[in-house]
Amino acid sequence: MFLKISSDIHLEHLSVADAPALYEAVELSRANLAQYMxxxxSVADVSGARAYIKSRLTSGLDRAQWFSIQFHNQFSGVFGVKSLDRDKGVCELGYWLADNARGNRVVGQILAVMIPYLANEQGVRTIEFQCLENNFASIKIIERAGARLLRKVSNTLDIPNKEQAIGIYSLHV
Incomplete structure (x- = not known):
């Protein structure tokens, strides 16, 4: 699947063949990604990138879909419909962006296309996001899209600043 977001941004279904490009994007963005991801x-080499991709593609979560973010035709991150419950009309979205695309409103532009698509084509009424409370850039993106903080939960991720909570955000569409 190829989804054009803008003249500079498109999404493609994530595949194991993306492992070398994903590894390169992680390697070039490691300092930023390590703070929140x-x-x-585990993405210490191409083999680790393959395992990362396989874990997403075989998550077993209902209707999960994973995409590579292409910015100026360069692998620039991953966007995921982490799960989609059509009965409840709820889905969870997640993403990460490589340094080569940061500061260009890439994720905001993706959300501007994906949110209406999920609402109109998939019957989604509520979109959820999880975000570490110190990830101010990501919080700004999802709040700009209209999401609001519902609650905070304890952080169990193996990252620096473990004391920060995870915010659960919700957007009603």
Missing amino acids: AWEK
Whole structure:
């Protein structure tokens, strides 16, 4: 699947063949990713990138879909519909962005396309996000999309600053 977001951004279904590009993006963005993404340590080589991708593609979560983010035709991160419960009309979205695309409103543009798609084509009424409380850039993106903080839960991720909670955000569409 190829989904054009803008002239500079498109999404493609994530595949194991993306492992070398994913590893390169992680390697170039490791300092930023390490602050918020516990999986960053496991992507220490292309084999680790393959395992990361396989774990997403075989998560077993209802209707999960994972995409590579392509910015200027370069692998620039991952966007996921982590789960989608059509009966309840709820889905969870997640993403990470490589340094080569940061500061360009890439995720905001993706959300501007995906949120209406999920609402109109998939019957989603509520979109949820999880975000570490010190990840101010990500919080700004999801709040700009209209999501609001519902509650905070304890952080069990293996990251620096473990004392920060995880915020659960919700957007009603």
